[in-house]
Amino acid sequence: MAENFELDLDDLKRRMDGAMAALKTEFHTLRTGRAAATMVDPITVDAYGQITPLNQVGTINVPEPRMLTINVWDKSLINKVEKAIRESGLGINPVVDGTVIRLPIPELNEERRREMTKIAAQYSESARVAVRNVRRDGMDILKKAKNDGLSEDDFKIWSDEVQTLTDEYIASIDSTLEAKQAEIMQV
Structure with a gap:
């Protein structure tokens, strides 16, 4: 099994895309004035x-x-x-x-804007947790494959792939949050 092991990165991507889509949907519900x-x-x-x-x-x-x-x-x-x-x-x-x-749509006062940015940050943190959970699932599959004979080198290559994918999605979540917070604070 370990000789031609193939981790389904498309499945991990699809699940991480789901976390991003959920975040964007939650952001749409936030009032920005x-x-x-x-x-x-x-x-x-x-x-x-x-x-x-x-x-x-x-x-x-x-x-x-x-x-x-x-x-x-x-x-x-x-x-x-x-x-x-x-x-x-x-x-x-x-x-x-x-x-x-x-x-x-009433103007948002400063206090309400700050409240909204905190809510946006909470939504982002939930998305980050979802992405990390997908990462953990991928790493669990790799650990099982390693126990079944996947070489140390292949394990390292695959785990780096999973980590790179995770880092890309976390960066995307962070930039989406920054943009939303800027939009909320804009008067």
């Missing part, structure tokens, strides 16, 4: 007895930098959509205007 349609992505509405994503009950638009509008397709759902937004923890008060719900 500018309107973005992705802010309401995690919000779900109890529509027709089903828990439905907000973007499946109305059209979400960004008509100006500090305004989000949701054009609800079914009038009977307006109150449910408004309630879901209020309870979402976004900190935005929806304004109902017929079938359109307006979400004015």
